Amino acid sequence: xxxxxxxxxxxxxxxxxxxxxxxxxxxxxxxxxxxxxxxxxxxxxxxxxxxxxxxxxxxxxxxxxxxxxxxxxxxxxxxxxxxxxxxxxxxxxxxxxxxxxxxxxxxxxxxxxxxxxxxxxxxxxxxxxxxxxxxxxxxxxxxxxxxxxxxxxxxxxxxxxxxxxxxxxxxxxxxxxxxxxxxxxxxxxxxxxxxxxxxxxxxxxxxxxxxxxxxxxxxxxxxxxxxxxxxxxxxxxxxxxxxxxxxxxxxxxxxxxxxxxxxxxxxxxxxxxxxxxxxxxxxxxxxxxxxxxxxxxxxxxxxxxxxxxxxxxxxxxxxxxxxxxxxxxxxxxxxxxxxxxx
Amino acid sequence: xxxxxxxxxxxxxxxxxxxxxxxxxxxxxxxxxxxxxxxxxxxxxxxxxxxxxxxxxxxxxxxxxxxxxxxxxxxxxxxxxxxxxxxxxxxxxxxxxxxxxxxxxxxxxxxxxxxxxxxxxxxxxxxxxxxxxxxxxxxxxxxxxxxxxxxxxxxxxxxxxxxxxxxxxxxxxxxxxxxxxxxxxxxxxxxxxxxxxxxxxxxxxxxxxxxxxxxxxxxxxxxxxxxxxxxxxxxxxxxxxxxxxxxxxxxxxxxxxxxxxxxxxxxxxxxxxxxxxxxxxxxxxxxxxxxxxxxxxxxxxxxxxxxxxxxxxxxxxxxxxxxxxxxxxxxxxxxxxxxxxxxxxxxxxxxxxxxxxxxxxxxxxxxxxxxxxxx
Numbered sequence: 001x002x003x004x005x006x007x008x009x010x011x012x013x014x015x016x017x018x019x020x021x022x023x024x025x026x027x028x029x030x031x032x033x034x035x036x037x038x039x040x041x042x043x044x045x046x047x048x049x050x051x052x053x054x055x056x057x058x059x060x061x062x063x064x065x066x067x068x069x070x071x072x073x074x075x076x077x078x079x080x081x082x083x084x085x086x087x088x089x090x091x092x093x094x095x096x097x098x099x100x101x102x103x104x105x106x107x108x109x110x111x112x113x114x115x116x117x118x119x120x121x122x123x124x125x126x127x128x129x130x131x132x133x134x135x136x137x138x139x140x141x142x143x144x145x146x147x148x149x150x151x152x153x154x155x156x157x158x159x160x161x162x163x164x165x166x167x168x169x170x171x172x173x174x175x176x177x178x179x180x181x182x183x184x185x186x187x188x189x190x191x192x193x194x195x196x197x198x199x200x201x202x203x204x205x206x207x208x209x210x211x212x213x214x215x216x217x218x219x220x221x222x223x224x225x226x227x228x229x230x231x232x233x234x235x236x237x238x239x240x241x242x243x244x245x246x247x248x249x250x251x252x253x254x255x256x257x258x259x260x261x262x263x264x265x266x267x268x269x270x271x272x273x274x275x276x277x278x279x280x281x282x283x284x285x286x287x288x289x290x291x292x293x294x295x296x297x298x299x300x301x302x303x304x305x306x307x308x309x310x311x312x313x314x315x316x317x318x319x320x321x322x323x324x325x326x327x328x329x330x331x332x333x334x335x336x337x338x339x340x341x342x
Numbered sequence: 343x344x345x346x347x348x349x350x351x352x353x354x355x356x357x358x359x360x361x362x363x364x365x366x367x368x369x370x371x372x373x374x375x376x377x378x379x380x381x382x383x384x385x386x387x388x389x390x391x392x393x394x395x396x397x398x399x400x401x402x403x404x405x406x407x408x409x410x411x412x413x414x415x416x417x418x419x420x421x422x423x424x425x426x427x428x429x430x431x432x433x434x435x436x437x438x439x440x441x442x443x444x445x446x447x448x449x450x451x452x453x454x455x456x457x458x459x460x461x462x463x464x465x466x467x468x469x470x471x472x473x474x475x476x477x478x479x480x481x482x483x484x485x486x487x488x489x490x491x492x493x494x495x496x497x498x499x500x501x502x503x504x505x506x507x508x509x510x511x512x513x514x515x516x517x518x519x520x521x522x523x524x525x526x527x528x529x530x531x532x533x534x535x536x537x538x539x540x541x542x543x544x545x546x547x548x549x550x551x552x553x554x555x556x557x558x559x560x561x562x563x564x565x566x567x568x569x570x571x572x573x574x575x576x577x578x579x580x581x582x583x584x585x586x587x588x589x590x591x592x593x594x595x596x597x598x599x600x601x602x603x604x605x606x607x608x609x610x611x612x613x614x615x616x617x618x619x620x621x622x623x624x625x626x627x628x629x630x631x632x633x634x635x636x637x638x639x640x641x642x643x644x645x646x647x648x649x650x651x652x653x654x655x656x657x658x659x660x661x662x663x664x665x666x667x668x669x670x671x672x673x674x675x676x677x678x679x680x681x682x683x684x685x686x687x688x689x690x691x692x693x694x695x696x697x698x699x700x701x702x703x704x705x706x707x708x709x710x711x712x713x714x715x716x717x
Contacts, residue, residue, distance in 0.1 A: 016396075016397075018443065020443055020447060021394060021443060024443075024446060024447060024450050024451070027450060027451060027454045028450060028454060030454070030458075031454045031457050031458065034458070034461060034591065035457075035461075037590075038593075047392075050391050050392065051392070051394075054391050054397065054400075055397075061347075061356070061412070062397075062398070062400075064390060064391065064400060064410070065391070066390070132410075133354070134349045134354040134355075134356060134410075135349035135350070135351045135354070135408060135409055135410040136349075136351075136353070136354045183354075184353075184354060314354075316353070316354040316355050316356065317353055317354070317355035318353070319353060319354040320352065320353050320354075321351055321352055321353070321408060
């Protein structure tokens with residue numbers, strides 16, 4: 001009980017959950033899912049989120065998740081209904097002309113990143129509108145379709161530039177999403193730019209290129225099979241490591257260029273600490289065949305909360321309830337398309 | 343005196359309050375002055391979320407659905423429940439603060455474990471019973487699907503006279519024991535492995551390899567009778583029901599609903615690589631010997647076939663698709679069959695035996711796409 005209302009400027013964000021408790025929730029959820037032939041899935045999801053949210057404490061107050069399993073289930077059913085209608089329409093198109101049908105499928109396939117982006121945006125809009133702090137709802141403004149088309153356009157550019165556009169894409173998308181994020185009447189902000197990251201990105205990119213060339217040279221230089229395998233593994237590990245380094249750089253960059261009102265954020269964990277977290281998480285998951293997932297989730301959240309430094313104050317009295325509740329259709333579609341997280 | 347925070351749901355400002363229960367009302371007071379900030383009926387309160395040990399209560403009042411009352415002292419809940427016993431029990435939110443995590447771990451973990459073990463033990467059995475209770479037409483349809491699936495990979499032998507000889511043999515075995523010959527459909531798969539199996543609905547498959555390996559018609563008749571016995575005893579249907587039960591269970595455990603869709607197609611492989619229990623095999627052997635005896639066919643073919651296969655296995659080694667390697671209970675089966683076997687007449691005359699052996703000869707094979715019935 002003394003965890004509540006704790007002062008202390010140093011630790012404004014704290015994660016108070018327990019891996020064991022979350023594991024128990026997973027256990028009961030698994031049983032209920034089996035008994036209900038999987039339908040409990042949606043209620044299980046809501047229950048896990050309620051637990052995860054309410055154990056994140058900020059300025060002495062915990063987050064609240066107000067979404068329900070029923071909502072998620074309805075969202076899923078509506079997404080199913082839409083899918084059935086689309087399939088029916090496609091069937092009719094095929095009845096009219098086979099070539100037209102194939103054309104429609106090809107266009108749909110090419111445009112699928114737009115749909116994925118749209119679903120992700122709608123799903124996070126739902127999640128944010130079901131998240132409250134101090135009774136005030138969060139919200140995500142902006143248009144999911146717009147985000148979807150940005151996602152599509154930037155993906156296309158990234159493909160055409162052989163991946164080099166990727167950091168610009170990530171920053172454009174983060175900018176759209178974060179600048180549209182609200183806590184009540186308080187808008188969040190993001191000032192990150194791809195040009196700040198491109199140098200570090202090209203370093204990883206170049207190293208990958210060098211690694212592949214080196215691998216090819218070694219492959220034709222008459223190494224024995226065993227030596228070849230060892231050299232290959234070393235090169236692969238080096239490439240993975242440099243991309244890991246870049247992903248941490250990008251994450252830190254995003255955090256430190258985000259704001260909420262007068263508040264600024266910074267991720268203070270060093271590369272070594274981040275690497276130790278990821279490596280031990282991976283090891284835990286592998287060694288326990290996934291059973292440690294609950295502990296991994298909780299320790300990751302605790303780590304992130306611990307190392308997130310927050311400066312500047314919130315004028316809570318000035319923040320009004322301003323965001324409306326979004327529906328769960330996007331989350332249902334994301335679930336159907338298998339692109340949902342958490 | 344209970345201390346709490348009130349968030350009015352209009353702004354994010356927090357108001358410190360003292361909380362008191364007066365009759366059926368919850369009263370929020372300004373600390374120090376004792377000025378009443380708000381009163382609300384206790385019966386309109388509910389918990390916003392499950393409450394774990396060490397976590398403050400978050401209460402929602404029906405009159406102010408956007409507002410939140412946060413109280414760290416769990417004693418308030420006991421007081422409130424004195425007035426409103428349903429509090430925290432409705433809406434699926436529970437109070438978990440009164441039991442230590444370790445206690446709950448043992449309790450919940452134990453309960454879930456027991457339930458899972460019970461499910462793992464019972465679901466496949468239930469699948470078996472459900473499958474066995476299926477209408478005959480469904481069983482037949484399921485069998486046809488499986489046969490189509492398997493014959494797509496290998497093709498079926500279409501020697502007309504050979505198939506005729508096989509059908510005559512099936513009729514003879516069925517009729518003499520009082521079964522309807524139309525309940526069985528025997529076919530030959532154009533595959534070199536030595537195997538035979540029964541799919542649901544009396545769909546029996548022998549392989550070209552088996553016919554080539556057999557030394558006489560009695561051996562083929564014995565294998566045929568054995569598979570017919572499996573059909574009569576509904577072993578294939580039950581095996582598929584059991585396998586589907588297992589798959590369904592694990593799909594549900596892993597939370598993967600799409601896996602259920604891919605199940606039907608795999609039923610065929612289950613049969614092809616089937617392994618019935620030792621008891622089921624012995625039971626089918628006994629019935630097969632009875633079928634052969636009733637038909638007056640020399641039932642010594644079973645033992646001679648088994649013995650040759652066992653000898654050859656010693657040289658070839660176990661192979662996945664070999665009829666023997668999926669029958670680990672061979673010595674017991676040979677022993678039982680030796681006890682029950684009777685001499686009798688030949689299963690086929692020499693001419694029909696040759697016709698049957700030549701059922702897969704050049705040009706008579708069809709790659710079945712739609713599961714053509716060759717009869």
